Amino acid sequence: MTKINDFVVKFANVNGSGSASANLMFAKSIFRMGIPVTPKNIFPSNIQGLPTWFEVRISKDGYAARRDGIDCFITLNPQTYQSDMKEILPGGYLIYDNTMERKFSRKNINYIGIPMAKICSDNYDDPRQRQLFKNIVCLGALAVLLKIDIKIIENLIKEDFEKKPKLIPPNIQALHLGRDYALNNLDTDLDISVKKIRTSKKKILIQGNEAAGLGCVYGGATVAGWYPITPSTSLVEAFQKYVNIFRVNDKNEINAGIVQAEDELSAVGMAIGANWNGARAFTATSGPGVSLMSEFLGLAYFAEIPLVLFNIQRGGPSTGMPTRTQQSDILSCAYASHGDTKHILLFPSDPKECFEMAAQSFDLAEILQTPIIVMSDLDIGMNDWVVDPLKWDDKTKYNRGKVLNKKNLDDLVNWGRYLDVDGDGIPYRTLPGTHESKGSYFTRGTSHDAFAGYTEDGRINAENMMRITKKFKKSLKYLPRSIKKKAKEETGIGIIYFGSTACAIDEANDILESQGYNIDLLRIRSFPFGRGISSFIDDHEHIIVMEQNRDAQMRSLLINELNKNSSNIHSILNFDGSPVTADYIVKEYLNLLKGNEAMLKSSKTKKTAA
Amino acid sequence: MSYIKKPSAKHPRLPKNQLGLTRRDYEGALSTLCAGCGHDSVSSAIIEACFNLSIPAHKLAKLSGIGCSSKTPTYFLNKSHGFNSVHGRMPSVATGANLANRDLFYLGVSGDGDTASIGLGQFCHIIRRRLNMLYVVDNNGTYGLTKGQFSATNDKDSKSKKGEDNLFESIDLAALAIQLGAGFVARSFSGDKEQLVPLMTAALKYKGFSFIDVISPCVTFNNHIQSTKSYQYFREHNEALGFLDVIPDKEEIKIQYDEGTSTEVEIHDGSRMVLHKLDKNHDPYDKSNSLSMLNNHQADGTVVTGLIYLDKNEMDLHDTINSNQTPLNALSEKDLCPGSKGLDFVNKNFS
Numbered sequence: 001m002t003k004i005n006d007f008v009v010k011f012a013n014v015n016g017s018g019s020a021s022a023n024l025m026f027a028k029s030i031f032r033m034g035i036p037v038t039p040k041n042i043f044p045s046n047i048q049g050l051p052t053w054f055e056v057r058i059s060k061d062g063y064a065a066r067r068d069g070i071d072c073f074i075t076l077n078p079q080t081y082q083s084d085m086k087e088i089l090p091g092g093y094l095i096y097d098n099t100m101e102r103k104f105s106r107k108n109i110n111y112i113g114i115p116m117a118k119i120c121s122d123n124y125d126d127p128r129q130r131q132l133f134k135n136i137v138c139l140g141a142l143a144v145l146l147k148i149d150i151k152i153i154e155n156l157i158k159e160d161f162e163k164k165p166k167l168i169p170p171n172i173q174a175l176h177l178g179r180d181y182a183l184n185n186l187d188t189d190l191d192i193s194v195k196k197i198r199t200s201k202k203k204i205l206i207q208g209n210e211a212a213g214l215g216c217v218y219g220g221a222t223v224a225g226w227y228p229i230t231p232s233t234s235l236v237e238a239f240q241k242y243v244n245i246f247r248v249n250d251k252n253e254i255n256a257g258i259v260q261a262e263d264e265l266s267a268v269g270m271a272i273g274a275n276w277n278g279a280r281a282f283t284a285t286s287g288p289g290v291s292l293m294s295e296f297l298g299l300a301y302f303a304e305i306p307l308v309l310f311n312i313q314r315g316g317p318s319t320g321m322p323t324r325t326q327q328s329d330i331l332s333c334a335y336a337s338h339g340d341t342k343h344i345l346l347f348p349s350d351p352k353e354c355f356e357m358a359a360q361s362f363d364l365a366e367i368l369q370t371p372i373i374v375m376s377d378l379d380i381g382m383n384d385w386v387v388d389p390l391k392w393d394d395k396t397k398y399n400r401g402k403v404l405n406k407k408n409l410d411d412l413v414n415w416g417r418y419l420d421v422d423g424d425g426i427p428y429r430t431l432p433g434t435h436e437s438k439g440s441y442f443t444r445g446t447s448h449d450a451f452a453g454y455t456e457d458g459r460i461n462a463e464n465m466m467r468i469t470k471k472f473k474k475s476l477k478y479l480p481r482s483i484k485k486k487a488k489e490e491t492g493i494g495i496i497y498f499g500s501t502a503c504a505i506d507e508a509n510d511i512l513e514s515q516g517y518n519i520d521l522l523r524i525r526s527f528p529f530g531r532g533i534s535s536f537i538d539d540h541e542h543i544i545v546m547e548q549n550r551d552a553q554m555r556s557l558l559i560n561e562l563n564k565n566s567s568n569i570h571s572i573l574n575f576d577g578s579p580v581t582a583d584y585i586v587k588e589y590l591n592l593l594k595g596n597e598a599m600l601k602s603s604k605t606k607k608t609a610a
Numbered sequence: 611m612s613y614i615k616k617p618s619a620k621h622p623r624l625p626k627n628q629l630g631l632t633r634r635d636y637e638g639a640l641s642t643l644c645a646g647c648g649h650d651s652v653s654s655a656i657i658e659a660c661f662n663l664s665i666p667a668h669k670l671a672k673l674s675g676i677g678c679s680s681k682t683p684t685y686f687l688n689k690s691h692g693f694n695s696v697h698g699r700m701p702s703v704a705t706g707a708n709l710a711n712r713d714l715f716y717l718g719v720s721g722d723g724d725t726a727s728i729g730l731g732q733f734c735h736i737i738r739r740r741l742n743m744l745y746v747v748d749n750n751g752t753y754g755l756t757k758g759q760f761s762a763t764n765d766k767d768s769k770s771k772k773g774e775d776n777l778f779e780s781i782d783l784a785a786l787a788i789q790l791g792a793g794f795v796a797r798s799f800s801g802d803k804e805q806l807v808p809l810m811t812a813a814l815k816y817k818g819f820s821f822i823d824v825i826s827p828c829v830t831f832n833n834h835i836q837s838t839k840s841y842q843y844f845r846e847h848n849e850a851l852g853f854l855d856v857i858p859d860k861e862e863i864k865i866q867y868d869e870g871t872s873t874e875v876e877i878h879d880g881s882r883m884v885l886h887k888l889d890k891n892h893d894p895y896d897k898s899n900s901l902s903m904l905n906n907h908q909a910d911g912t913v914v915t916g917l918i919y920l921d922k923n924e925m926d927l928h929d930t931i932n933s934n935q936t937p938l939n940a941l942s943e944k945d946l947c948p949g950s951k952g953l954d955f956v957n958k959n960f961s
Contacts, residue, residue: 032961163719214956223709224940225702246948253934257709257944259927262735266702269695269732276693277671277714278939283708295696389957392950398943431939432691432707433714440668442684442692454684480723488662552723592800 005035005060007071007192009146012084013135014077016048021133021160023054024384026142026594029152031205033387034197036062037504039384040579045230045322051080059195064350064385065504066581071192074138076116085109088253097134112186114141119177124170131578133174140178141312145309147188147193150179191215201292204389208380211390212310213238215358216282217246220398221308221581223281224258225270230322231378232284232312264289268309275306276443278403280362282308287316289489290336290373297371298337299445304418304427304468305371306401310358313377315577324577325378327499333373334527334557340465343395344471346374349502352387353525354380365400368475369429377548379500379579381582384589402428409438417441417452418464425471471527479526482533485509487518492541492602495534495572498524498554500579501546507582512589517603527557527566534562537569541602544592546572548580570599614640616925628664636661638688642681648800648826649679649748653686655803656717656746659810660687661855670715675700675729678755679721679748679826698729700746701736705927708741711937712928715814716743725730726762726781734785737790739817742926743812744747744820745777747783748800750828751839755917758831782821784918785904788897793818793921795900797914799825799844803914808854812917815856817878817924840912844913851894851916878924894920 009026013019020041027039038057057067072093075084081102081231088094090108096180098113106361116137121132136157145149153291154172161167182188197434213235213406216224226236247255256544257274262266285293285402300307302565315321316328319563346361348354354376360371402422409415409430415438418427427450430439441452447461448454497505502523509519522536537558552571559566573590593600616639620666625631636657660670667689674680676697683692695703704718724731725747736745751764763783764776781844787795794816798806806824813820825844827833833840838847852871871887885894893899898920906916934941 067629077867189738202957202961204957206960211924218947218952219944222941222946223706225706242948246952247946249945251935251936252932254932255938255941256935257928257931257933259709259739259931259939261702262731265699266705266732266735269702270706270709271698272695273673273703273708274710274939275706277707277710278702279706279710281710296699299696387961390953392947392953396947420811430691433669433711436666436668437689440689442694444694445696448695570676 001191003071003192004195005058005197007058008067008069009058009072009074010070010084010087012073012075012080013052013054014079014447015044015050017135017171018132019052019054019076019135020189022139024554025153025156025160026139027056028205028383029148030056030194031203031242032057033149033154033194033554034199035060035194035202036064037105037205037385038064038066038386040066040379041383042578043323051077060197062386063503063507063582066579067200067359067506068581068583072601074142076134076138079427086354091191093192095138102356103176106598108605112145114178115136116178119181120174122304123173123177125416129170133170135172136171137178137181140175140184142178143175143187145178145184145190147195147275149196150175178559183364188456193519203386205384205386206351207234207382208348208351208354208376209235209312209382210238211355212358212374212376212381214390215355216308216362217242217354218392219280219359219362221280221362222256223263223271223274223279223280224256225274225283226258227261227263227264227285229286229289230312231382232286232289232310234382235284235310235312237336250584259436259608262418264292265296268293268307271309272296272300272305274330275365278368280306281363282310284310284312284316286312287332288319290329290333294337297309297343298339298341298372301337301343301468302339303443304429305443306369308361308365308372308374310374311378312381313375315404323378323502325579326548326575326577328378328553328575329375330547330553330557333375342371342528344368344370344472344475344479347525348374348376348380349385349499349523351385352390355390360480363399364404367399367426367478368471369401370471375499377500381560400427404428404430404434404439409435412438415439416450418448418467419450420470422469424474425467425469426474468534476528476530479528480534481523481530483523484532484536485521487520488513488519491518491520493518493544493599494520494522494536494540494555495544496524496536496540496558497546497548502546503581504582505546505584506570508585508589511582519603524554529558529561533558537562537564541568542596543569544572544589544597545569546580546585548574550575568604614642616640621858623899627661628854633657633661635689635796636667636687638685641685643678645831646829647678648750648824648828649682651800651803652719652746652806652824652826653682654747655806655810656688658807662807663809663814663935665715665814667912668715669713669799672717672719673700675721675724677724677753678723678828679719680724681840682719682748688841693775696930698724698727699732700724700957701729701732701741703734704743705739705741708927709933710760710939712742712933713937716741716816718743718745719891720745722747722751722761722763722783722822726783730762730781733766734786734790735826737787737792737821738792740793740819740925740930742817742819742928744810744822746810746822746824748826749783749839749909750826750832751837752832754828754897755830766875768838769834771831771834773836782904784821785901787819787821788900788919791819792821794917794920794923794930795821796821796917797823797825799822799848800824800917801841802915803904804855805850808856810918811856812854812877812883815877818921847912849889849907849912849914851892851914851918852885854886854917855884857882859883875920875922888916894918895922
């Protein structure tokens with residue numbers, strides 16, 4: 001069966017061998033033919049020499065989740081030949097470098113040998129070039145085999161090396177060497193191929209961290225304190241990049257202050273100090289960093305200082321799987337720090353939402369005077385996603401929240417930093433340097449009264465804590481709401497999910513729907529949970545929470561915060577570090593039904609009025 | 611932290627500074643530290659220095675960590691914003707605050723526990739960054755709030771009140787500060803107002819990282835006969851390097867000094883520091899000389915005080931990162947947001 005625009009290609013490489021840019025060019029060339037692609041970079045926590053993979057799903061229907069079963073595997077890493085081969089679907093292709101003879105055991109797949117090393121050693125003298133151009137030679141051959149428009153790849157090479165134009169001709173030469181080899185020596189009639197899709201819908205291919213770093217520029221962030229940690233580093237690097245592009249004034253000065261800190265404690269301390277002093281500031285980290293930042297998060301919560309924190313989640317616990325993805329910091333972020341603390345969480349599901357939520361989070365932090373934690377993950381943050389172009393409304397005005405200026409202070413008689421003047425639990429704050437005699441106060445992590453004075457009166461402290469709770473509840477009106485999708489027919493089953501698994505859920509739902517199952521969907525976009533989520537749970541006989549951690553953390557948070565009966569709330573969990581596939585969700589869903597008669601009934605028949 | 615409100619009555623003939631303010635205008639709540647605590651004298655010196663410089667109190671931010679010393683910002687400058695952060699982390703908060711608004715004075719008050727133990731990392735790195743601030747350590751060699759444990763600045767073999775030996779080497783914060791790039795490094799004694807006030811005055815004017823290690827005996831837990839951080843020990847072992855005057859711009863020099871033993875440095879704002887040297891061998895502009903001088907004195911058990919090191923090249927973090935002269939917290943959407951036009955550029959790059 002010929003598959004056009006619907007197959008999976010995977011590359012096995014050695015990290016540090018220069019394969020990454022060629023692989024991305026492969027994905028981008030297909031994207032430029034108008035075909036939705038989902039590249040996933042599967043890499044080790046290592047600089048050079050270990051196995052790395054690059055998986056590209058090509059899906060005319062726009063399914064962006066991973067899919068198991070490889071149609072075409074380009075295995076360029078001898079260390080992994082044998083295991084890579086097992087992933088290939090029957091009838092699929094294995095492409096390899098046959099400069100040296102290789103033996104393969106599987107019978108039901110096709111082998112395509114290309115002497116990449118030989119072609120390179122025949123044409124290049126420099127050993128480094130011989131190594132790097134193997135990837136481009138391979139790309140040239142793939143273009144022929146899969147019917148990729150080679151002009152698009154040529155353009156990508158020109159764009160990539162715009163600043164090093166000397167490198168353009170040898171790269172294009174290597175591309176043509178690969179192409180010519182394939183044309184002259186290979187049977188190019190494969191069962192898989194791409195075909196241009198003409199579409200008026202413009203899309204972009206972008207990583208979540210790139211989009212979030214850009215969102216910080218748009219959200220008006222001026223200060224970033226940060227400490228390098230995979231997979232969050234590229235977010236701050238993107239911020240720096242766009243600051244250099246967009247934030248240089250006519251005197252060549254920078255409209256931002258970015259400081260690499262000595263550790264995560266210092267990184268978040270800087271962001272808090274800057275926010276306290278009226279700048280919009282953020283830090284970005286991953287799970288281990290959040291653990292270190294917890295004490296400071298409690299201070300920002302209790303002293304009510306705005307803060308934006310990006311948690312690009314990776315595999316835990318401890319150092320865990322630094323280069324794999326999980327959603328396993330839900331509870332540690334929702335309740336970060338000692339004592340009674342709760343934090344506002346945002347859950348972007350793709351790079352576009354990373355951009356939007358990053359920009360929005362600075363308003364939220366200042367309106368609510370509390371930390372906002374943006375819960376992205378490695379899959380969104382470090383992989384390229386096809387999304388709609390980013391948009392910005394030029395009428396947008398930053399909402400700086402309740403900050404008193406000099407005139408406000410002149411007019412005020414009895415200002416108290418933590419007085420609940422408006423009944424929404426949100427007090428008014430002042431910034432250092434505003435007024436010569438009014439509005440100064442002492443910011444502290446010790447128990448304090450409405451006037452920021454130290455108090456050991458437990459009643460006053462309890463009142464203050466209750467006001468912060470009120471503020472937390474009132475935050476709902478500012479937060480992004482959950483998104484629901486109703487099944488075609490009324491059903492007793494609902495799936496709740498969030499973040500990077502959204503694409504896999506959508507696809508799984510399509511599969512299940514085609515098999516006659518009706519499921520309502522709800523995607524959580526923020527915490528605390530609104531009434532919509534609570535009623536969604538109430539309105540379904542069975543709820544399934546899909547998440548990428550072992551302990552069903554979101555499920556626990558829902559049960560705990562919404563006070564729900566746990567017996568009808570089930571889980572589908574995936575925590576092997578790979579982004580979940582739709583097939584896995586379908587399989588687990590059907591397994592759940594198998595063990596539960598009542599559930600099976602609710603899923604296939606219309607919900608009966610109780 | 612605890613505090614007691616002060617009555618606001620003022621004597622009508624109190625001397626006034628250029629802003630027409632009296633010293634009372636620079637005071638804070640009444641201290642609840644132990645009677646005789648050296649830290650209260652440091653607070654008085656801060657009040658005096660800010661009064662002398664006519665600093666508008668709201669243009670100064672006072673930051674601290676946790677501990678007895680970190681409580682003191684409540685006891686001075688109650689018209690200033692204060693930030694009592696978490697233990698040992700004041701430097702990072704100060705860094706962020708300074709990044710947000712380069713136009714304020716930043717005064718950090720910390721202790722030897724807060725700085726030399728839990729906060730040693732942050733202390734080192736704020737120095738490397740040359741943040742424009744005055745960082746004062748009220749150094750008493752002990753953990754007061756938790757009742758008398760040794761701190762990392764306590765001298766080896768100095769005894770606790772209960773007679774236990776301190777078994778570990780001490781950290782010399784002034785030497786560390788010089789090594790890591792602080793521009794202004796001094797040591798003084800809480801009881802020596804004559805020396806401390808001019809040092810603070812000069813340090814507040816200095817652009818870059820200024821550090822003053824103030825030996826400030828703990829009257830309750832570390833002021834006994836066998837302690838090297840007691841009033842008695844200090845008075846018997848102090849060796850002053852000299853004293854300092856700060857002369858505001860354009861004011862005639864009225865102070866008499868021996869030409870051969872004095873040097874003058876212009877501060878970036880145009881005023882001058884005049885250093886009267888007692889120890890003729892000490893050259894405060896020579897980094898390695900300053901460090902070896904500290905080592906030599908530590909070996910013979912004397913505590914040198916005065917201006918130890920001064921880098922005439924004044925510069926701070928903002929110079930290094932080339933940030934806008936306008937405080938970052940004063941920039942508007944227009945300066946910060948590239949708008950839809952910017953996105954056209956970005957979208958094109960990713961299509």
